[in-house]
Amino acid sequence: MIELYVLGSGSSIPNFKRFSPAQYLKIEGKNILIDCGEGTQIQLQRFGLSILNIDYILISHLHGDHFFGLFGLISSMLLLGRIKPLTIYANENLIPILDNVFQDKLSGTYFPYTFVSLSYDGINKLTENNKFEVYSFPLDHSTPTCGFAIKEKLRPRNISKKFVEQYNPSIEDIKAIKQGADYFDKNTKKLFKNEDITIDPPQPFSYVYCSDSAFKLYDFEEIKRPEYIFIESTFLNDKSDIARSKKHMTATQAAQLANNLNAKNLIMGHFSAEYRDTCLFLLEASKIFPVDHIIIAYDGLKISYDNYKKAKKI
């Protein structure tokens, strides 16, 4: 089960209804915080998530609305006696800021803490384990900014339960079949072609997060065909000039980008506080992207995704 929470769906000036950007992704036993606007620790508590469980923090860029929540979050981690290691991926200019605020408190005396500086030259793998990979890729904003992609790895093929019960292959054989091998049954002298006893594994889940950026098309294979994509939609099309000058996107552009990347579902957010009715974002985007696959983000939006359930049974 994968769970995505939108903690803050607002933009540069937060309010009680829409906090500044922050999202939380639970995937394969790991917990990833993406951006950390002011009040993120309050929202984590509000939506029943523990600040002590976060494994990775990805900060897209150093505009205040995307990282000012780090101070309070880290401070509370220290107060609560966190011992779990934490890795922060962000622009290197964050290092002196954190050092200045926390002095020697992040030197490792408290919890193991790693800082990884983002680079902006194409797509980069930030981390991986045997279940998923995390990538960054450069966006086009007024300060160095990255988008992020979190991709499950392709799982082994699904083997037929009926076949296993009937022919009782060894564990080694099962492993080989799951990797695509055929099977020869010694008792019956029968050869089973792999495609007859397995089916494709579930489609790996992938999530792409495009924070603040001007409209731009991308050709990175790693971010194509995501199950969900979040794209900032600060303005509507009537303010496309302002969007361009401030290097933000309109709802139309967000939908175009989602289409271009063949995303299945588009989550829109980062709405400018000047818009009272976010339905207008849905209306505008739905002219380009299928309306029943558009989600208007709000604080507390939770998306649960179970690709096992969605996969065919054999």
Place this chain on the structure above:
Amino acid sequence: MIELYVLGSGSSIPNFKRFSPAQYLKIEGKNILIDCGEGTQIQLQRFGLSILNIDYILISHLHGDHFFGLFGLISSMLLLGRIKPLTIYANENLIPILDNVFQDKLSGTYFPYTFVSLSYDGINKLTENNKFEVYSFPLDHSTPTCGFAIKEKLRPRNISKKFVEQYNPSIEDIKAIKQGADYFDKNTKKLFKNEDITIDPPQPFSYVYCSDSAFKLYDFEEIKRPEYIFIESTFLNDKSDIARSKKHMTATQAAQLANNLNAKNLIMGHFSAEYRDTCLFLLEASKIFPVDHIIIAYDGLKISYDNYKKAKKI
């Protein structure tokens, strides 16, 4: 009319119900923000207060829960094109932190910004105008910490309207009478003693803010007999050992201090998040301080005070 708002009534680890410490005092056309925990700009908006109107920010000490909201607040002031001057009173160690976060943006290119370092040697007048004075005084916490007192100045004496109508004194004479002079009426050759034609002005309002501190008694005349006093009450008496070791106060101690300073009304707050029922703070304090003069702070508490209305009419 004087208005006090509690924006955040919580303590070190904020939550959606109780944000970190921040209060807002409207007095004689000036707006004073006292402490600025994470999310203060959200609370200001929530309770209908403009972040652009703040004249002074007083930061009691540099524990994160008392100043991490400054980053977002100042950032929004910059985004909204603030031009009104701002003065921040805080520990000098805040200067490099703000410089680091805002780089050259606070150099005066944007809005006139003044930083005043607090000192910790007795009571100090931070600022005054013809209506009120602001003082700081040292508290006893684990980092240099100040409490604050905002005191209205004594107004001129109230002169009888009936007397003015009947004897038509000159403007100069009225000014002298309001300062305490007697009046000789040339026409009737009658001498009016000051006490017969004036009454005392309304009692000047004063507010004292005691943020994080161990229990300690104070002998500063400037903080005695406040109309309202806020005193941190992080713990109940059953945790007096923890309170002592962490240099915080219990509800009992807050009530003792309020009594000692002859405060009229005690506002209690900064409750540790571990307490679910803040009624217990009221119960404990009411054994020492009159229960109908105790106010349990909550986010959004607003106290309006009109000392003209309270004053006797002549």
